[in-house]
Amino acid sequence: MVVLATKVYVEGDARERSLDALRSLVANEIEDLDVEYTVGVRHDDFAVVTIEGDDEVVARNLLREAYGEVTPDFEPGETYVGTLEGWDDEGFVLDAGEEVRVPADELGLGQGSPVQIVERFGLVQHTPMKFVYGGDAGGDGDDSESDTDGETNAHRLADEERDRLYDWTRGAGRVNVNSATRGEVRATVNRAGHARDIVTVERLGLLEQSIVCKDETDPPGLLAAIGSYLPAEIRCVIP
Incomplete structure (x- = not known):
């Protein structure tokens, strides 16, 4: 089983459409492998794929690479993926199967409060984001731990994540x-008559674009x- 680092948090017909989309995405990754699989949703809304077959190890690795994995075990200094669940003056809160707080001074996204950074980079809730785990292995998800020298060893956004967000501000918007x-x-976009005004729709997560x-x-x-047309949270990135 692989718990993907993307959530299915909508309800009703939208949930069924989302699961159909998830099945298609999973099929695109592993349909040529010798496996059988089922797609579901965990109690905390994370997408789950159960895989069996001769190529199950390869299939799991492909899905981990494509979407990130929610794992119960963390190693200090390793990179993981969590979904952006909230923000305040103190920093970002990511959900990686447990709450991971990234302090404001570990965001690495320039000046301004976390709230201002959210606006500047057009971040919407539930967006998958890479972070470097800074606490003790098997920790309780606190925002920081003290190392043997008494220095703060906080969780931080991964360099790859910071680069991605800065790239957003260098484009056309x-x-x-x-x-x-x-x-x-x-x-x-097509219904609103703006198909010719965009380059593409880039997938950030299953329900984040x-x-x-x-x-x-x-x-x-x-x-x-x-x-x-969209009952959604929407934000702009303006270069």
Whole structure:
């Protein structure tokens, strides 16, 4: 079994559509392997794939590489994936199967409070993010531990994650959305008459997408155009 670092938190018909989308994504990764699999959702909304067959080890590794894995065990200094569950003046709170708090001074995303950083980088709740675990192995998810020298050994955003977010601010602009599959976001952009104003819809997680704008497209204008069609959290990234 692999617990993927992406969540299914919508309900009703939207949940069924999300599970259908998840099945398609999993099939794209492992359909050529000699395995049988089922897709489900854990009690905390994380997606779960149960795999059996001769190629099950390969299949699990492919899914871990594509989506990250929620694991019960953490090793200090290793990189993991958690979903962005909240933020306040003290930092970010990620869900990696347990609460992981990344202090404000370990975000590494420039000046400003965590709330201002969320706005600047257009972050929406539940976005999968890579972090480096800084506590003791098997710790309780506190935001920091003290090492033998008495120094703070806090969790921090991974360098790869910081680079990704900075790249967002160097492009033509983006509109980030949660609570919708990639197909639903694409259909919404088309319905609003803005298909020619975007480059692509980039998948961040199962239900978190990033609409990459063309150079001449105004991200706030695109947000205003699609906002009424999507019951979602939506934020802009403005270069």
